[in-house]
Amino acid sequence: MPRIMRLLIRQTIIGFVLSALFIALLYAMNVANLWYLVTHSTYGVFATLILWVLNGIVFASVQFGIAVMRLGDDEDSRPGGGHAQPVPVPAEAAAPRTLRL
Known part of the structure; x- marks a missing residue:
């Protein structure tokens, strides 16, 4: 696999365990x-299931997003990287023509 x-499955399991803890x-x-509301309703179990799944x-x-963002290489942590600063370029703009009535 x-x-x-494997990362997706592991993070999904962690997310659903966290969801169960949150609901508890x-x-x-x-x-x-x-x-x-849950204990005195006929749909309490169904409501809990929906709450847990969602x-x-x-x-x-969120777990998967954090895990993917942390997958960076060791090369990313070295100093001296980054993007070059953009150089401003002057641009001319003509004034719009006004309507005369």
């Missing part, structure tokens, strides 16, 4: 009375 796929904290601290997608995406 390619290295990038939401329910434990009873934010916006979510614990009561937060898992967000957290996994």
Whole structure:
């Protein structure tokens, strides 16, 4: 399996675990009375599943983005790199013609 796929799968698993921890904290601290709503509703399990999946997608995406940005080579950390500064070039602009009535 390619290295990038292993990285994607690992970061996705981490993201969904973080999502589960986040939801557990939401329910434990009873934010916006979510614990009561989930336990006293017939759709509580379904709502928790949706909350977990959607937060898992967000957290996994952030995890993968951070991991990809950290994949830089050691050459990137050496001093003296960077882009050359752009040289300003003078440009002429004609004034627009005015309408006479």
